Amino acid sequence: MPTNDSKLQAQAQRILDAIAFIPFKQCQPLTRDFATIPARPGIYAIRHRTDGLLYIGKTKSLRGRFSGGHKAFLWAWLDKYNDEDVRIAVQLISHWENPTLLLELEAIILRATEPPYNVQIPTEK
Secondary structure, X not given: OOOHHHHHHHHHHHHHHHHHHOOHHHOEEOOOOOOOOOOOOEEXXXXXXXXXXXXXXXXXXXXXXXXXXXXXXXXXXXXXXXXXXXXXXXXXXXXXXXXXXXXXXXXXXXXXXXXXXXXXXXXXX
């Protein structure tokens, strides 16, 4: 029987696969209101067309997270990325009521990918 740790690792891998390997054209484009992004809990990635994952995070409301601005967009602008080359990949999460689980999932994904715009990557316990 798989341990809770291996189940968590497997779930984190499924989420990472979903946000990292979805075709770039299927990711959400940057807009003023982000109306096409659901106002639901999820884990998201800011992706660049060729440079890959720039930032990974979690939120209670995906649309709300972006409509108020996001530091990754500022950094992408400072790095002179074309806005057509930056998109958002989202993975909806149904169990937001367990914030510890989401922190653990996010930490596993961050350690596996080390996106350049995530300032601090959590260390493994």
